[in-house]
Amino acid sequence: MIFSTKNHESSTGRSYKYILAPFVILPIMLLIATISRAVTITVMVFIGMGALYIISRPRHRNRSPFFFSWTLSSGLYMFLMFELVVMDFWEITYFENIIFLLLFAFTCHFFYKMKSTADFELATGSSKGVEYSPVLTSDYHYCKICEIEVNEGYFHSIWWDCCVLKPNYGYFLLGHIFCLATLLFGSNLTLTTVCQPYIFYGPILMPEDCGDVYYDCYLALCFVTCVYSLGYALVICSVLLHQLLSYIPKYGASQWKKMVHVFNV
Numbered sequence: 001m002i003f004s005t006k007n008h009e010s011s012t013g014r015s016y017k018y019i020l021a022p023f024v025i026l027p028i029m030l031l032i033a034t035i036s037r038a039v040t041i042t043v044m045v046f047i048g049m050g051a052l053y054i055i056s057r058p059r060h061r062n063r064s065p066f067f068f069s070w071t072l073s074s075g076l077y078m079f080l081m082f083e084l085v086v087m088d089f090w091e092i093t094y095f096e097n098i099i100f101l102l103l104f105a106f107t108c109h110f111f112y113k114m115k116s117t118a119d120f121e122l123a124t125g126s127s128k129g130v131e132y133s134p135v136l137t138s139d140y141h142y143c144k145i146c147e148i149e150v151n152e153g154y155f156h157s158i159w160w161d162c163c164v165l166k167p168n169y170g171y172f173l174l175g176h177i178f179c180l181a182t183l184l185f186g187s188n189l190t191l192t193t194v195c196q197p198y199i200f201y202g203p204i205l206m207p208e209d210c211g212d213v214y215y216d217c218y219l220a221l222c223f224v225t226c227v228y229s230l231g232y233a234l235v236i237c238s239v240l241l242h243q244l245l246s247y248i249p250k251y252g253a254s255q256w257k258k259m260v261h262v263f264n265v
Helices: 002-033 037-056 066-089 094-122 166-194 217-246 248-264
Strands: 140-143 148-151 153-157 162-165 196-201 204-209
Touching: 002 037, 002 066, 002 217, 037 217, 066 094, 066 166, 066 217, 094 162, 094 166, 153 166, 162 166, 166 204, 166 217, 217 248
Parallel strands: none
Antiparallel strands: 140 148, 153 162, 196 204
């Protein structure tokens, strides 16, 4: 009993380390990236290569809260940078900030719904080695990371630490769409604040010259955070493209059959 208790405490300690590590590692890496343009490129390439390596590994090896914690720390850090540092330059209007906050709120809402729906649906499954749930259908999916069988499963997202199923797939898509809009809108506002902007069309500004950002630590930090957020946006674009080619047709077909069935009734 003492041995098992020690193992449990040791395992709990490791999980806390994995949860807290991204909240320390990410700010340090972005601070290092503010040294120069070459260091910025090096750090961003390192982060990107790390993400590609994680994705390429066998799924069962990605069973860790570290990745979900990295997602939360990224969102929290970028949000705080915008609201506490970028807004302090007084070049962004309250109306633009309200739009940003609304986009961010919708993003959080849809991802929360995705997670909560997944937790509810997983309650109908069964753990590995335990009795199987009688409600499982022929369309069940066994998740190697959760070690559970679920109905209508598509895939497991390590970055959100949950299974993506048919009931929460719509929230998954909407969350990523609003997240992409939030990142692009916030990055544009930040870059046109810390860089020299030009008028792209009407009231729309675009950054033109960012060569002076590294002479001020706050400007450099905002700029580096924007580069990171644009890299994040690129990843989300690839995720949405993959969904368009792989899962959206399957999801759309099931939704169409459901609508046809309702109308026929």
